[in-house]
Structures are given as structure tokens and as C-alpha cells.
Amino acid sequence: MPELPEAETIARGLHRCLKGIQITGVKLRTRSLRQPVDARKLRRETVGRKIISARRRGKAILVDLEENRSVMIQLGMTGACRVCPQQEPLTKHEHVIFSLSNNKSWRFEDPRRFGMVEIFRTDQPEKFPDFLKRLGPEPMQPGFTEEYLYTRTRNRTRAIKDFLMDQAIVAGIGNIYACEILFRAEINPGRECGSLTGNACKAIVKSTKKVLGAAIRAGGTTISDYRDVDGTAGRFARKLLVYGRDKAPCSKCRTPIERIIQGGRSTFFCPQCQR
DNA sequence: AGACACCCCTGAGAGC
């Protein structure tokens, strides 16, 4: 579910709620998420330490603690974090619960358990989780440019949509935003990367920054279960122009939006506007 | 390199 704007919203929310607070305990209610969670290690490395900040890298949330420890949370399809009073009853899929020194708790909920919680040393980049090591540049940072995209796409035959969702190329774009970005850039999702002109790359980069920026400002996209740390839904869903709009008229030219399958996932696009 | 198929898992919604 959550892509960059949702992860960013959650990271900001966590930062607001957790900064300066000490972790006093960790409870694990499942043996395994995507990977088994090492409860002892998690407890040993977090309990007693204060939270310095929360930030985002790609779709992952990083919570930095004292003494160079960081907790990485990958949200997967249905992962969410919330901060609430400690005495609030646990819900069915709250798997990892951090008790805090202010009598609140920070909880990771994930019905499908495709998410991940991992602890690592911030000062040992060679030991970072593989997932973090593999990530490409941040799309909202200056390093993601028309030149970068143009260079990386040369001599590639992959479809551009698949390419944009490759976390090693650019970090944080998932299925919803890839569709929205290409619609706004007027590029057909099936276009071979290598066929993109400099201008096309420019349009994609520009539209990436614009779409992600607007989605962050709207607090992300809630389709069904995504929520901010305080339980509020994102407001970007109403601004989606193609995603989930199969057969509905294109907002620009009224041609029916088409749905196709690419790499096993649904792609929505306007066959008229996107070439 | 890249296209697939398939895996992890639960829940929502459609159709009967």
C-alpha cells in the first residue's frame, strides 16, 4: 500500500510524536512478519534509548535512537504506525508495540504481514539492511534529474512504468504514483525506456516531483486502510486521475481509461493522451 | 537484461 508520500506522512507524524521520548519496552505479538523478527535483539537495542528523530528513505521509515541505533520499518502493503495511549486495547493486527516513557505506545500494525521491522547501526553503513543498500536516489532530491533518468534509460527495453517502480532506479515510487506520474507526463506506461527522448525524461522527472509533492501535502492516498499516526486518512485519493478509474472518462480528453497488467500489477492509463 | 510465475498473508467486495 504505502508509497513514498504515505511513508513521508507517517515519518513526519512519528517525528512529531516520538522525538525526545524514551522507549521503555517492546512487545512482539507475532513470530514473523516478512522475515522473522528478532525480539531479543530488538529489545536489547531499543529499550532505555531515547528517540532522536524519525525520517524516511524510499518507502521505508527510519526511527533514529541514541547511540547510533535505528529502527527500520517497511510498511509492505498494509503496514501502519500509530501512537496512542498505552492503555488502549490492542487491535488484532498490531504486531510490534513499543512502550514509551510518556505512557503512550507506538504500534506497528500490519494485517497481511508483508512489512518488516529491523534494527541496525546507523554508523555502520556496510551492515545496513540490504533493502536500504539497494535503494536508488530520492525522487524529491536534486539528484533525480532529467539527465539521470535519460542516462539510466539508454539501451533498456523495459517498460517505463516497470522501470519507475524499480527501487534501485529511484526510491519510493509504487503502483499508484507510477500511473499518476506517467499520466501527467503524457507518456504511455508501456513505452520502452530506451525510446524516451530527453524531453520525455524531463516531463517524467517534473511530473514525479509534482505528483509526489502534492500527495505529501495531501497527507498521502487512502484507498482503504492507510492512516497517519493519529488515524487520519490521506486526502490524495480524490486527486487520482487514472489509478482505479478503469473505463471512466479521461479528465483531459474523455477517452475511457484503460486497465492493463504489467509485471503482474494493474496499470491505468489514457490510450489517447499517453503516447 | 528482462519478462513471468509464484511466494509470503489477510480482508474487502462482487457475484451467485
Add this chain to the structure above:
DNA sequence: TGCTCTCAGGGGTGTC
């Protein structure tokens, strides 16, 4: 009401 089927925002592996 209840069953079955399809689909879902992610990511990894293995095969051809």
C-alpha cells in the same frame, strides 16, 4: 446469510 472467487498500495526468488 454464506459461499467462492478475484483483487489489493510491496518485494524477493527462481526460471527461461
